[in-house]
Amino acid sequence: MVMPPAKEVAAARLPREVIFVIDTSGSMSGSSIAQARDALELAIARLAEQDSFNVIEFNSYAKALYPDARPASAANRDNAVRWVRRLQSQGGTEMALALNLALNGRENPGRVRQVIFLTDGAVGNEDGLFKLIQDKLGDSRLFTVGIGSAPNSHFMGKAAQTGRGTFTYIGKIEEVKEKMGQLFAKLESPVLKGIDIAWPGSGRSLAEARAGPVSGRADRRFRPAGQSRGRDPPLRPARRCAVAGNAALGLRAYWPRHGRAVGAREDPVPHRQPARRRQGGGRARRGRRGRPRPPPRQQVHQPRRGGQDAGAPEGG
Structure with missing residues (x-):
């Protein structure tokens, strides 16, 4: 069984194609959208030059920053951060449009494809979204990040399971750096x-x-x-x-x-209970209904007067 390395080996890292998806619907207003923006900025800053990436926002519609994934150069990352900082929460939650953009359903030889989905999971058509993920996943992996005080953890956990990824919950803005750092430390080292x-x-x-x-x-x-x-x-x-x-x-x-x-x-072998034993040793006898039978009466053999057994016939 091949095990992950004990220490990070930069030269052994596989290049990644990372697709960030951020929910900008009306349910993300207030602290939720602020947490999502901070988490996304941190994620973009941690990309390596050998990686490629794209950013998708969705509310009543879905829109990608670039037509296709771009190399994670310093210029492209800076442009993405500026774009993320301008995002505002508004409109509905058309998650299916974003999943269709993010999941290409193809094999990606020589590159690890990771989709990181930041949302509060406020959706109603969960079963349809699970099927969409299953049908279009390809060799991508879907990682969900729950944002806000009460995200739909059931949906996001099952979506990550269907997408062969993990679910991370961020409840407070103070937790963004720590929890996103833990997540990306894992995702950055595919071997x-x-x-x-x-x-x-x-x-x-x-x-x-x-x-x-x-x-x-x-x-x-x-x-x-x-x-x-x-x-x-x-x-x-x-x-x-x-x-x-x-x-x-x-x-x-x-x-x-x-x-x-x-x-x-x-x-x-199924587990068997040990046989019950009487105090004097030996197994307890059981009747038809499983109840213990009383021990048989002991017949005392006593000789009759005159030296004859009780069962012997009397002579004349």
């Missing part, structure tokens, strides 16, 4: 893309899944796609990794799951 695992031989399939997304410095989730051909996979369990989906209980294999290695076994 693997298009993870696919296979084993030789023939046998039972381990997972039915597409190639895994990016694994970076964070505790990323990815699905291994491969087969075990009747033998243990030649992998050691990892300590810091999370695998989406259920453990493969039909195989004798060790899988990392939620921060610890989990061993799977064939034909798992």
Whole structure:
């Protein structure tokens, strides 16, 4: 199992295409739009020169700063910051228009594509938006950032899960720098893309899944796609990794799951309660309805007078 590096290695970083989406609808008025602008300025300032980016705002309509993603040069970043500072909250919340602009549904070889969505999540057509994300995601990853005192955490959490990303909540303007810094420290160091695992031989399939997304410095989730051909996979369990989906209980294999290695076994034995025992030893006998039966009466064998057994016939 390939693990993230202990220290940042700038030369090993994959170039990124980062699409920032900011909600400028009327529900974002006041401190929410101020938090969103501050968070977006911080994000743009942290882009590397090898990255490319674009910024999309949406309310009753959706508008992109550039027709396509531009290189993250100093001039392009400065222009984007000036554009962000002029954004004001107004109008409705047409999130589908913004998602259509941000998610191109294509594969992006050689580049990690990340969509960072800043919003309060005040939408009504949640199921339709989840389907839109699933249909147009491609190999992008969607990261949602909740802004304001009461964002729609249910929608934003599930949207991030559907988009193979994470959800970050910012409740106060004082938290913008800290929480956005934590998020971007994770997103800035992708080290693997298009993870696919296979084993030789023939046998039972381990997972039915597409190639895994990016694994970076964070505790990323990815699905291994491969087969075990009747033998243990030649992998050691990892300590810091999370695998989406259920453990493969039909195989004798060790899988990392939620921060610890989990061993799977064939034909798992159900848990059985120990048998109840009487005070004098031995198992308690049970009747048809599961009630303990009383112990059998003990027959005392006593000889009759004259030395004859009680059961012996009397002689004449």
